Amino acid sequence: xxxxxxxxxxILMINMFIAIGSFGIIIPILPAYLESIGEGGTAAGLMIxxxxxxxxxxxxxxxxxxxxxxxxxxxxxxxAGLTLSAFVFYFSGSVWV
Numbered sequence: 029x030x031x032x033x034x035x036x037x038x039i040l041m042i043n044m045f046i047a048i049g050s051f052g053i054i055i056p057i058l059p060a061y062l063e064s065i066g067e068g069g070t071a072a073g074l075m076i077x078x079x080x081x082x083x084x085x086x087x088x089x090x091x092x093x094x095x096x097x098x099x100x101x102x103x104x105x106x107x108a109g110l111t112l113s114a115f116v117f118y119f120s121g122s123v124w125v
Contacts, residue, residue: 041120050114065121 029036062071094102 043107046107047110050110
């Protein structure tokens with residue numbers, strides 16, 4: 029593996045760590061958070077199911093966009109969207125924002 033490929037691989041691994049780590053941080057505190065805003069297990073199940081359905085439906089579209097606009101732009105847009113959704117989750121006072 030060339031030094032340039034190694035650098036790109038490290039950047040991709042850091043991106044994956046950020047994306048997966050964010051869910052690893054949110055999922056354990058989700059029950060306590062939902063309890064603090066008066067929601068229960070149904071809301072947690074819906075949140076996780078809606079995320080999975082959105083990921084399932086958007087994966088082919090995002091793949092097409094990555095081919096069309098470039099993978100780097102899509103990775104940056106995805107991380108920006110993840111950051112925005114984390115802030116919305118943090119500042120929301122109810123599940124139904």
